[in-house]
Amino acid sequence: MLSLRGRIRAFHTFGRLAQAPPTNNLYSFVKDEPSSIEPEQKEEDPSVLRLRGKKKAPGKQNLVILNAKQSNIFHKLPNHTKIAPGFHVLDPIEFETSRKRLLQFKSEVPLDQIISSIQYIKPDASAVSAVRYRQIKDDIASAYSISQLKEFIKKYFPDIKVISSLTKKKTIEKILKDCWKLEESDEISSAQDLLIQRSFDLSPAEIFILLAQNPMTSWLRANVQVIMIPSDRQLIVRASAQHVAYIEMALSRIFHNIVTGSINLEQITELYKNQGEDLPLDVIQRLSGVYMEKSSLDTTSTSPEQKVIASPETTPTSTNNTLYDYNMSALGRRRFSLAKRLMLWALDFNPFVKTNIHIKYNKKSTWFKNILSETMPWIHKNKTWVRLRAPKGPHKSATELKAPEIDYQTIHNELNTPATSNKAITDAPQSVIAVNFGHLLYDESTLKDKTPQTFFQTTLPHIRDTVHSLETFGEIEEADQELVSADRHEYHAQIKLVPSPFNNAQNYLKYPPLEFWIEINDKHKGDVTTLQVLRIINEQNSIVSLPNHPCDLKFLRSDSEPLLEGYNGSDDWLADQPGIKDFLKSSNLDFSGRPGLKIADYVDVKMPGTDEVIRYDYVTMAYRKHLTMDYKGKLLQYSIVEGGRLGGRTSEALLVGKVDEITLDEFKEFVDDSVNFTKQL
Known part of the structure; x- marks a missing residue:
């Protein structure tokens, strides 16, 4: 032995x-049946689910991602570009799923979530100061149309009747008084509960890293309202003065630690092409926390969010082509190494x-x-x-x-x-x-x-x-027993x-x-x-x-x-x-x-x-x-x-x-x- x-x-x-x-x-298949292998298809009768009873009001939600036109929080600007409808609504429960969707820069949200986002404005307390009460009314009036407000009441508070002749002002009062049971209190100082708003201009890399780093989960627990507008590269925060100051410091600390680098992907892209595959940059960016953007030297790029490009005909031994030059941004250079590892790992070819x-x-x-x-x-x-x-x-x-x-x-x-x-x-x-x-x-x-x-x-x-x-x-030999x-x-x-x-x-x-x-x-x-x-x-x-x-x-x-x-x-x-x-x-x-x-x-x-x-x-x-x-x-x-x-x-x-x-x-x-x-x- x-x-x-x-x-x-x-x-x-x-x-x-x-x-x-x-x-x-390289595979070779030896089968008794020469045709392609297909799973057995089974037909199922569709089931019909019926909802009974009253629909409950949506839970507390604080994070909204929408474009500037829908938010109505900016002064009206001259028409220059039509912004496609749709915005992201992120709540603390489903924040992780929505955050990953945002990392892929997709923005398709149904109208149903627009209506449900009205619930974001509801404060946790049942009583607020007079100044805060007026602020809530102004926020609702500027952000939503009367038809959206009435639809909100019909959907989540069906017992409350809404007549068609009701004005927007009275509709808002009905939401505050009858739906939310919100009261004004002279005993509460406006300095205690008044929210302030602060906007931050962000680069695409900063937006990506902010979502990848995910500090917003802790902000949501502190009742901070966050609006992300990727198309305008804006982050808008609504919270108390103390919370806004804390968020400013947190953002400064995160962005101060961003490091940048560059990489040419021509050679590894060729290996992927030889296997009939595409380099999965979207997944690699999300897992590694590295934002990759085509170098500005490449004039063929049409969008700062474009990450995968059409590859010209090259050979593996050709000199580096600037079409494959990418700039990288991440929180630490170790993430660059991880991104390169994932590229080799995903190639999965020996x-x-x-x-x-x-x-x-x-x-x-x-x-x-x-x-x-x-x-x-x-x-x-x-x-x-x-x-x-x-x-x-x-x-x-x-x-x-x-x-x-x-x-x-x-x-x-x-x-x-x-x-x-x-x-x-x-x-x-x-x-x-x-x-x-x-x-x-x-x-x-x-x-x-x-x-x-x-x-x-x-x-x-x-x-x-x-x-x-x-x-x-x-x-086991005697000499090896101690080992x-x-x-x-x-x-x-x-x-x-x-x-x-x-x-x-x-x-x-x-x-x-x-x-x-x-x-x-x-x-x-x-x-x-x-x-x-x-x-x-x-x-x-x-x-x-x-x-x-x-x-x-x-x-x-x-x-x-x-x-x-x-x-x-x-x-x-x-x-x-x-x-x-x-x-x-x-x-x-x-x-x-x-x-x-x-x-x-x-x-x-x-x-x-x-x-x-x-x-x-x-x-x-x-x-x-x-x-x-x-x-x-x-x-x-x-x-x-x-x-x-x-x-x-x-x-x-x-x-x-x-x-x-x-x-x-x-x-x-x-x-x-x-x-x-x-x-x-």
């Missing part, structure tokens, strides 16, 4: 293999991976929606994913299921056909054959496509109990990097990705002396859909090689890789939960045997907890993978067939063992 230290490198490889391949790799999908489709199979979206990374969460399943017969357990007919010979050939002609550059390449258990999911919106988008989800219910019922893999933790788990940090495409997209296509694996010690910190740097030369995936079984199978082969010698205790370690040494110095691998966890943005790696130095950009990091068990003499690795807010939290079960080459007979036995394991889930 291998010693514990001797298995460390293999564990790194096994853990890496368990992850789902990018959805934009030219060194090939995936074949085998579908055993029959007419009894149907589509079931996936509900474990929290286990997915951000790029997949907003899609509707479905899995092909066959209905299970009555009183039929998983162990009674008929063994599927898997073309093991075809899969064996696929796994032994390299995805690329990429060769090893060291004398220590390693190949691993394994199988991953999970669900083959399809993006429902692409089912009619020739090659629908897929995602292999590795989180399976009840698999943890099955794994923990097995014996620990291998015998074994009480909980039998091993902890690692996995860092993924890709050749930087921002300066040269050809490097992204020419050089394979890298993975840094670092063990985490009992103080929850990364031990850099355990660093392993793996160059992923080729990956082959053959996914078999098993609608009759609890899960699907992803057979895989990975060819990788280490770029570093193991730590030898010498100060000269990493002397031939100064870029990696600088990367480790700039990073802080502290997983204790305290602030300070940091990964450097990039690393310069010297290719062994050459003088060529390639820059790799950091994309993702995962905190991995491994447990290795024995299933029929084969290593089964069960992992809990923490990908953070953007990466999600998932579990993985990987059964390793063989390191290096595997014969056809050995592979057939491996397939049978894999199917038998699925019956235990």
